[in-house]
Amino acid sequence: MKKTKPDLSVQIGLLRLQNPVLTASGTFGYGQEYAGLVDLNCLGGIIVKGLSLSPRPGNMPPRTVETPCGLLNAIGLQNVGVENFIADKLPFLRNLSVPVIVNILGQDIKEYRKLAERLSNVEGIAALEVNISCPNVKKGGVVFGTDYKAAARVTKAVRAAAELPIIVKLSPNVTDIVSIARAVQEAGADAVSLINTLTGMAVDVETRRPKLHNVTGGLSGPAIKPVALRMVWQVARAVKIPVIGCGGIMTAADALEFLIAGACAVQVGTANFVNPRATMEIISGIEEYLGRHNLKDIKSLVGSLIL
Amino acid sequence: MVRGTKSKMDQVTVTVLENRFAAPGVYRLRIEVPAIARVAHPGQFLMLRVGQTLDPLLRRPFSIHAVHDSRTIDILYRVIGKGTNLLTAIKKGGRLDIVGPLGRGFSWKEGSPSLLVAGGIGIAPLFFLAQTITQNGAGAKTSVFIGARNKTELLCVKELKAMGLQVEAATEDGSRGKKGLITDLITNRVAASRPVIYSCGPYPMLHAVASLAMQYGLSCQVSLESFMACGLGACLGCVAEMRNGDLVRVCKEGPVFDAYEVA
Ligand SMILES: Cc1cc2nc3c(=O)[nH]c(=O)nc-3n(C[C@H](O)[C@H](O)[C@H](O)COP(=O)(O)OP(=O)(O)OC[C@H]3O[C@@H](n4cnc5c(N)ncnc54)[C@H](O)[C@@H]3O)c2cc1C
Ligand code: FES
Numbered sequence: 265m266k267k268t269k270p271d272l273s274v275q276i277g278l279l280r281l282q283n284p285v286l287t288a289s290g291t292f293g294y295g296q297e298y299a300g301l302v303d304l305n306c307l308g309g310i311i312v313k314g315l316s317l318s319p320r321p322g323n324m325p326p327r328t329v330e331t332p333c334g335l336l337n338a339i340g341l342q343n344v345g346v347e348n349f350i351a352d353k354l355p356f357l358r359n360l361s362v363p364v365i366v367n368i369l370g371q372d373i374k375e376y377r378k379l380a381e382r383l384s385n386v387e388g389i390a391a392l393e394v395n396i397s398c399p400n401v402k403k404g405g406v407v408f409g410t411d412y413k414a415a416a417r418v419t420k421a422v423r424a425a426a427e428l429p430i431i432v433k434l435s436p437n438v439t440d441i442v443s444i445a446r447a448v449q450e451a452g453a454d455a456v457s458l459i460n461t462l463t464g465m466a467v468d469v470e471t472r473r474p475k476l477h478n479v480t481g482g483l484s485g486p487a488i489k490p491v492a493l494r495m496v497w498q499v500a501r502a503v504k505i506p507v508i509g510c511g512g513i514m515t516a517a518d519a520l521e522f523l524i525a526g527a528c529a530v531q532v533g534t535a536n537f538v539n540p541r542a543t544m545e546i547i548s549g550i551e552e553y554l555g556r557h558n559l560k561d562i563k564s565l566v567g568s569l570i571l
Numbered sequence: 572m573v574r575g576t577k578s579k580m581d582q583v584t585v586t587v588l589e590n591r592f593a594a595p596g597v598y599r600l601r602i603e604v605p606a607i608a609r610v611a612h613p614g615q616f617l618m619l620r621v622g623q624t625l626d627p628l629l630r631r632p633f634s635i636h637a638v639h640d641s642r643t644i645d646i647l648y649r650v651i652g653k654g655t656n657l658l659t660a661i662k663k664g665g666r667l668d669i670v671g672p673l674g675r676g677f678s679w680k681e682g683s684p685s686l687l688v689a690g691g692i693g694i695a696p697l698f699f700l701a702q703t704i705t706q707n708g709a710g711a712k713t714s715v716f717i718g719a720r721n722k723t724e725l726l727c728v729k730e731l732k733a734m735g736l737q738v739e740a741a742t743e744d745g746s747r748g749k750k751g752l753i754t755d756l757i758t759n760r761v762a763a764s765r766p767v768i769y770s771c772g773p774y775p776m777l778h779a780v781a782s783l784a785m786q787y788g789l790s791c792q793v794s795l796e797s798f799m800a801c802g803l804g805a806c807l808g809c810v811a812e813m814r815n816g817d818l819v820r821v822c823k824e825g826p827v828f829d830a831y832e833v834a
Pocket of ligand 1: 616
């Protein structure tokens with residue numbers, strides 16, 4: 265019997281992806297950094313490094329430290345700023361055939377609104393991912409990400425200003441992620457992505473100094489995968505909008521866990537550092553799995569967890 | 572002129588031809604990788620996946636130490652922690668996942684005499700530069716100064732001499748060569764021949780070499796180290812502060828910098 269190829273495409277609100285594998289913001293630069301190693305047009309989509317209104321220099325080094333099965337970072341949202349992004353980075357991305365999602369970060373609601381307005385007026389951007397959860401900048405996102413009222417306010421402001429689908433990226437550094445997911449759903453988010461990094465730290469015992477200049481940083485990598493998976497499962501049961509899973513995905517099996525737990529798509533982050541070809545291997549691994557289990561599409565898998 | 576900016580990088584799985592003890596605590600790894608060997612520039616580096624498990628998670632950066640016949644690449648590495656210890660376990664015939672060549676290497680100024688200044692394992696990238704210089708017939712205008720704590724940590728002296736280069740050594744304990752710091756050794760030399768200086772080694776040494784270069788108004792390039800998560804310019808984790816206050820990526824804008832730009 266002839267087998268038809270499984271359909272890997274997914275629909276996230278108005279956004280259609282040829283497969284469910286996205287690159288996580290901050291781990292894939294502006295795409296170009298990986299052009300020599302990955303066929304970018306094979307990705308489900310590219311989420312670029314978080315953008316602020318004006319360029320940001322970021323934190324002083326050391327900014328990263330490796331921990332068992334994980335990576336702690338305190339980059340401090342270094343980025344080129346929205347205008348430089350549009351002038352210098354977007355032309356390359358526009359030439360790709362895959363959706364480009366821009367992660368945005370503001371210091372206050374006004375900045376989020378301005379970013380959303382500005383990015384809605386340029387060609388080549390498929391959606392916005394609203395970063396309300398970056399733990400590194402003192403005045404920045406974390407305030408919005410940990411309070412459901414503030415999270416809803418940001419979402420509403422971006423919703424009103426943007427003519428693009430909006431995904432709100434949630435912080436795991438909260439007591440009840442479900443209430444925040446519900447609040448941003450009500451405020452008009454088209455989807456949520458989770459989780460951002462878990463706040464952590466590391467100490468050099470010889471010098472008794474923190475290993476990061478910023479003292480604390482965000483933990484990513486396989487170390488956080490079980491926590492991410494649990495949160496994705498909880499949120500996916502509680503909201504109607506699509507959930508994008510993220511946190512420690514290294515292999516196709518990891519990605520499949522998230523899909524089965526209820527995510528419609530996944531983001532691959534730290535794995536890009538370890539194995540630049542990780543996204544490609546994950547996409548073909550998912551396809552192979554669907555074939556092996558006689559599943560015709562991703563939809564048949566999403567949320568299929570058997571309890 | 573040798574310049575290392577835009578060579579095509581790749582991720583490849585290569586065969587290990589040799590991975591052997593070179594000196595106490597130091598190993599030499601030889602891999603067959605023509606695609607990278609052909610395009611690599613001195614001062615560029617590779618990211619090596621040292622194991623198949625998730626701990627250690629990240630790749631480790633190593634300079635390209637030597638290239639033979641545009642086919643094989645040598646890496647000279649000091650065993651200092653988890654990753655480098657795992658690396659020593661890879662046997663001849665084993666497979667290794669590498670990404671490279673990465674970063675911006677040395678920019679060799681063909682017309683001027685060259686002075687290569689290495690501290691300890693810092694000889695790793697400078698050896699490849701020495702190879703390139705001699706292959707271009709400029710060995711006679713080139714001298715290499717190597718410093719180390721003691722004689723067992725002095726690396727590659729014999730090999731460099733065999734290439735016909737003038738080599739001088741200094742050890743902090745005086746067990747070989749001059750006793751003292753390498754900067755003491757080069758001070759009168761730089762005044763006389765006004766060379767271009769290329770240096771790699773511990774930060775205090777680089778700092779001393781750079782200060783000396785500035786004092787005499789000499790051109791000087793230094794290779795910096797930093798903790799690197801990606802090596803590709805994507806994570807922004809490896810930045811170093813420049814004199815003008817800018818934070819730049821060591822893996823992309825470096826690892827070799829003009830000493831005058833570095834803080
Ligand atoms: C561009 C570049 C080129 C390099 N070339 C060479 C080379 O040719 N030969 C060589 O022996 N080494 C080289 N290094 C250093 C090498 O990458 C580190 O020694 C290695 O990553 C240590 O890994 P580990 O797991 O054994 O040590 P870990 O267990 O990770 O760390 C052990 C100790 O080493 C320190 N350390 C870890 N990583 C680095 C680093 N990147 N730089 C400085 N200190 C570090 C840690 O702070 C810790 O104190 C290079 C580094 C860079 C950035
Ligand atoms: S190591 Fe990631 S940007 Fe340099």
